[in-house]
Amino acid sequence: MSPRAVLIGAPGSGKTTVGRLLAERLGLAFRDTDADVEAVAGKPVSDIFVEDGEERFRELEAQAVRLALAEHDGVLALGGGAILAEPTRELLAGHPVVYLEVGLSQAVSRVGLASARPLLVLNPRSQLKKLMDARRPIYEGLATVRVATDERGAGEVVDEIVKGLGL
Structure with missing residues (x-):
């Protein structure tokens, strides 16, 4: 068992929105590892960061990704830092x-500057830029397919994913 597509990208890239639509288009189940982490921890990601720390969140996240990659055969969205x-x-x-x-x-514009995202609390725009710059080479290195999402609707992005992966 293996996911048909694994979506990665920065916060605000559309992983959840596009992932749900892609799964629907393909008649598959959608799974988000952030939701899996929240289910295991019994609290939102932002609370895990505040109460338990980023290290604990990353442990839970790694476990969630490992399980999802082994168990899920639909569309899988990973948290931005996974x-x-x-x-x-x-x-x-x-x-x-x-x-x-x-x-x-x-x-x-998608995440918003008043975001509840824990890594973007102080100076969200600057923090987001740092995250994106640091993670971009990793995202690019892992990608089978790269899809630009700026100024595009989720349906257009899904069309390109389907074409790029030959689904």
Whole structure:
């Protein structure tokens, strides 16, 4: 069992929105590892960061990704930072990985500057830019397919993913 598509990208790239639509188009189930982490922890990601720390969140995230890659045969969306763990990057090898590329201005407008996202609390625009710059080479290196999402509707992005992966 293996996902038909694994979506990666920065916050605001559209992983959840596009992932749900892609799954619907293909008649598959959608799974989001952030939701899996919240289910295991019994609280939102932002609370895990505040109460338990980023290290604990990353442990839960790595476990969620490992399980999802082994158990899920639909469309899978990973949290933006999941790719930071070397074991996760190794597990993604051989999977159809779709990098949803987003520019800073689009990401900011989608995420919002008053975001509850824990890594973007202080100076969200600057923090988001740092995250995107640091993670971009990793996203690009893991991608089977890269799809630009700026100024595009979710349906257009899904069309390109389907074409790029030959689904």
